[in-house]
Amino acid sequence: PLTAGIVGLPNVGKSTLFNAITKSQVEAANYPFATIQPNVGVVEVPDHRIDRLVELFHPKKTIYTTFEFTDIAGLVKGASKGEGLGNQFLSNIRLTDAICHVVRCFDDPNITHVENTIDPVRDIEIINLELILADLQTVENRISKVERKSKSTADKEAKAEMALLSKLKPHLEAGEPARSLQLSEEEALLVKNYNLLSSKPVIYVANMDEEGVMDPESNPYYQKVTAFAAKDHSEVVALCAKMEEELSSLDAEEKAVFLEELGLPQSGLDRLIQKAYRVLGLCTFLTAGEDECRAWTFKAGMKAPDCAGVIHTDFKRGFIRAEVYAFEDMDALESEHAIKEAGKLRLEGKDYVVQDGDVMHFRFNV
Numbered sequence: 001p002l003t004a005g006i007v008g009l010p011n012v013g014k015s016t017l018f019n020a021i022t023k024s025q026v027e028a029a030n031y032p033f034a035t036i037q038p039n040v041g042v043v044e045v046p047d048h049r050i051d052r053l054v055e056l057f058h059p060k061k062t063i064y065t066t067f068e069f070t071d072i073a074g075l076v077k078g079a080s081k082g083e084g085l086g087n088q089f090l091s092n093i094r095l096t097d098a099i100c101h102v103v104r105c106f107d108d109p110n111i112t113h114v115e116n117t118i119d120p121v122r123d124i125e126i127i128n129l130e131l132i133l134a135d136l137q138t139v140e141n142r143i144s145k146v147e148r149k150s151k152s153t154a155d156k157e158a159k160a161e162m163a164l165l166s167k168l169k170p171h172l173e174a175g176e177p178a179r180s181l182q183l184s185e186e187e188a189l190l191v192k193n194y195n196l197l198s199s200k201p202v203i204y205v206a207n208m209d210e211e212g213v214m215d216p217e218s219n220p221y222y223q224k225v226t227a228f229a230a231k232d233h234s235e236v237v238a239l240c241a242k243m244e245e246e247l248s249s250l251d252a253e254e255k256a257v258f259l260e261e262l263g264l265p266q267s268g269l270d271r272l273i274q275k276a277y278r279v280l281g282l283c284t285f286l287t288a289g290e291d292e293c294r295a296w297t298f299k300a301g302m303k304a305p306d307c308a309g310v311i312h313t314d315f316k317r318g319f320i321r322a323e324v325y326a327f328e329d330m331d332a333l334e335s336e337h338a339i340k341e342a343g344k345l346r347l348e349g350k351d352y353v354v355q356d357g358d359v360m361h362f363r364f365n366v
C-alpha cells in the first residue's frame, strides 16, 4: 500500500500527531492483511458515500478503505551529510510515496524550538534543503555515469537522460525541489527512476493551538505557510495535534458531539487523510449490497479488470464485464431498482476506465 511519511523538526508535534493516528487505527479484524508495525499507522478513509450506502442497504458489514502513515522521526540539519542518523532518515523517506511535513505554528514558551524562534517557513526550508541536497547527490552520481556515453555515441537514451539531468541540476542547486520543475511527459517518466525525495508530493501540516485552529486564516504563521506552499506545488492542512490526540481517544459518537460543539464539520486528521489520499492520485470505487458495503482504493486511470483485481485476483483473471452506476444516482434514486428503471445502470467492458465514486458489480468466470 501507498504510505505518507511524517517528518518535521524536533518538538513541532509529530509524535502527538502520530499518536492521534495510531489511536484511530483500524480494527485488525476487518483488515487481516494489515501487518501493523510500530512506526506505521493504518487509518480508515472517511467517506460520506459509504455512510449513505449504509443508510440505504443496511448491510451486515461496513468497510471503509484505508490509508497508511509512517512515522519518520528525527530528520535534522546536516542529514544529507550523514549527520546524526541522517542517511537512515533519508532512506526511510525514500520508501514513502508522499510527505506530511509537520511545522510548528503555535507559540508556547514552555516548549522549546530547536531554532529558538517560531518561524514555520524557515523550518520548512531546513528540511527541504536536506532533501534537495540528497537529490543533488543522486543527480550528480547519475551525471557521472551518463555524461560520457551521451557525448561519445549516438545513444539516444543517454542523450535524453543527460538533457534531463542538466535541467535538474541547476534547479536543485538553486534550492528548488524537483517537483516544481516543469517536465515533459517522457522526462517525468525518466525522473521517476531516480525516486528523488524532493519530487514526492508534500502536505504541510500547520500545527496550531486549540484557539488558532478555529480560524487558521487569521494566523500569521499559517498565512506564511500557505503562501510558501503555493509556490512549492504543495498542499496545507491546519490542525491542532493535541486536539486530534484527544479526539482520537473518543468513540465515534462522542467525537461527533465534540466536533459539533466546536462547529467543525470534520476532524483535522480526517482532512489530512483525505488530502493525502488525493495528492497520491488515489480514488475510491464502491461495492454495495445487503451483506456488505465497502470502499476500495484504486489509482486514477485504472481499468475495470484491474479494479476487479483489487478485490480478488480471480475477479481479474475471469473478468467478463462490470455492472456500474454512479454513487450520485443511488444517492438521488435510493434503490437499484429505481436506477435500472431510470436507465442509469451501465454494462462496461474491459476497457472501461473506472471513475471515483462508481458502484461496481463484477461478472467473472471462475
Ligand code: GDP
Pocket: 008, 009, 010, 011, 012, 013, 014, 015, 016, 017, 106, 107, 108, 111, 207, 208, 209, 210, 240, 241, 242, 243
Ligand atoms: P515532536 O518532537 O515533533 O514529535 O513533538 P511532540 O509531539 O513530542 O510535541 C512536542 C511538545 O509540543 C509536546 O510537549 C506536545 O504536548 C506539545 N504540542 C504538540 N502539539 C501542540 C499544540 O498544538 N499546542 C501546544 N500548545 N502544544 C503542542
